[in-house]
Amino acid sequence: MKVSDATRAEAREADTRTRIITTADRLYRQMGFQKTTVADIARELGMSPANVYRFFRSKDEINEAVGRQLLGEVLAAGLEIAGRDGPAAERLHALFTTVERMNTERFTVEKKLHDLVALALTENWQIVFDYVERMDAVIARIIADGMNRGEFRAGDPQQAARCLHTALIRYSHPRLMVECAEFEDPTLEQMIKFGIAALR
Amino acid sequence: MKVSDATRAEAREADTRTRIITTADRLYRQMGFQKTTVADIARELGMSPANVYRFFRSKDEINEAVGRQLLGEVLAAGLEIAGRDGPAAERLHALFTTVERMNTERFTVEKKLHDLVALALTENWQIVFDYVERMDAVIARIIADGMNRGEFRAGDPQQAARCLHTALIRYSHPRLMVECAEFEDPTLEQMIKFGIAALR
Numbered sequence: 001m002k003v004s005d006a007t008r009a010e011a012r013e014a015d016t017r018t019r020i021i022t023t024a025d026r027l028y029r030q031m032g033f034q035k036t037t038v039a040d041i042a043r044e045l046g047m048s049p050a051n052v053y054r055f056f057r058s059k060d061e062i063n064e065a066v067g068r069q070l071l072g073e074v075l076a077a078g079l080e081i082a083g084r085d086g087p088a089a090e091r092l093h094a095l096f097t098t099v100e101r102m103n104t105e106r107f108t109v110e111k112k113l114h115d116l117v118a119l120a121l122t123e124n125w126q127i128v129f130d131y132v133e134r135m136d137a138v139i140a141r142i143i144a145d146g147m148n149r150g151e152f153r154a155g156d157p158q159q160a161a162r163c164l165h166t167a168l169i170r171y172s173h174p175r176l177m178v179e180c181a182e183f184e185d186p187t188l189e190q191m192i193k194f195g196i197a198a199l200r
Numbered sequence: 201m202k203v204s205d206a207t208r209a210e211a212r213e214a215d216t217r218t219r220i221i222t223t224a225d226r227l228y229r230q231m232g233f234q235k236t237t238v239a240d241i242a243r244e245l246g247m248s249p250a251n252v253y254r255f256f257r258s259k260d261e262i263n264e265a266v267g268r269q270l271l272g273e274v275l276a277a278g279l280e281i282a283g284r285d286g287p288a289a290e291r292l293h294a295l296f297t298t299v300e301r302m303n304t305e306r307f308t309v310e311k312k313l314h315d316l317v318a319l320a321l322t323e324n325w326q327i328v329f330d331y332v333e334r335m336d337a338v339i340a341r342i343i344a345d346g347m348n349r350g351e352f353r354a355g356d357p358q359q360a361a362r363c364l365h366t367a368l369i370r371y372s373h374p375r376l377m378v379e380c381a382e383f384e385d386p387t388l389e390q391m392i393k394f395g396i397a398a399l400r
Binding site: 122129132159160162163164166167168169170173175176179182183185186190191194195197198199 | 322329332359360362363364366367368369370373375376379382383385386390391394395397398399
């Protein structure tokens with residue numbers, strides 16, 4: 001096999017992997033991740049289950065990839081906001097309202113995805129740790145910027161980011177969002193204001 | 201029946217009710233609340249199950265009474281702290297460290313009680329709402345005091361209390377305490393400091 005053929009083969013493999021994840025994500029939203037089988041995913045893609053197993057050793061691995069993609073989308077939105085111009089306080093506000101909106105869609109409107117991420121939390125999947133760590137870094141980047149501009153008081157941006165992220169956990173944690181839905185107060189707006197006040 | 205007899209009978213009834221709750225609490229800690237039957241509780245007390253049912257219509261009602269007592273103990277500790285002299289910031293620090301310590305004992309050391317309160321949270325028992333509302337009021341009392349002393353900036357103490365309580369949910373919510381145990385940061389100390397900074 002020539003180099004260009006090998007490259008093309010690799011690209012095809014990556015593409016198939018993505019298609020499996022996208023299809024699994026769609027079926028999980030429609031039927032729930034517990035009811036969806038590897039055979040269902042293969043059938044949707046017009047391939048054999050054996051072919052799916054070439055890419056993912058088990059359904060657990062597919063679940064993990066779907067979860068990683070879901071959280072990756074939230075991270076990408078956070079990164080885009082961190083890179084914007086303007087006051088750090090405004091970017092933090094945009095970040096937490098965006099995370100809350102994306103998670104509300106996924107975890108309360110699309111209850112079936114909620115179940116997947118709730119399982120991930122229970123099983124302490126590495127993806128959840130990775131997500132929290134990376135989102136902390138995005139938040140720290142905005143806070144460091146605010147400290148440099150004199151918008152926030154000087155300090156350790158990483159530690160401040162972990163505190164702010166934790167203070168707002170009720171608006172990003174899939175299970176808490178469902179559990180706390182009946183508590184009207186504090187609103188997300190009030191909590192963001194409270195959290196930003198702690199940084200000034 | 202004379203009045204004094206009626207009073208004595210009432211006192212005896214209240215006493216029996218308390219003994220049922222205390223015994224249920226002990227058995228729940230030993231065997232777990234799901235495995236404990238009303239017959240087990242009655243046997244421990246040397247009474248018939250029918251007598252237990254005179255006081256509680258179902259095991260659900262006993263669960264609720266045990267849960268209410270557990271949370272009532274935390275509230276009582278909070279009230280005692282709110283009534284102390286000294287800076288409001290110190291009392292808030294004492295309150296949140298006490299709540300965290302009591303809940304760690306109950307929900308992580310005594311895993312079996314954790315299951316009971318986790319169920320209460322899932323089923324949205326009124327006791328959880330009552331507890332949050334009453335603890336918010338205890339925290340608001342300390343914050344109002346701090347605002348009056350000029351320790352904290354002026355504002356709505358009730359709203360500030362709800363924000364502070366929510367910001368620290370990771371250290372009082374039974375399920376989060378278990379889930380987040382592997383995240384070392386932020387520490388409770390860091391979070392209390394962060395929350396109090398938001399009030400200044």
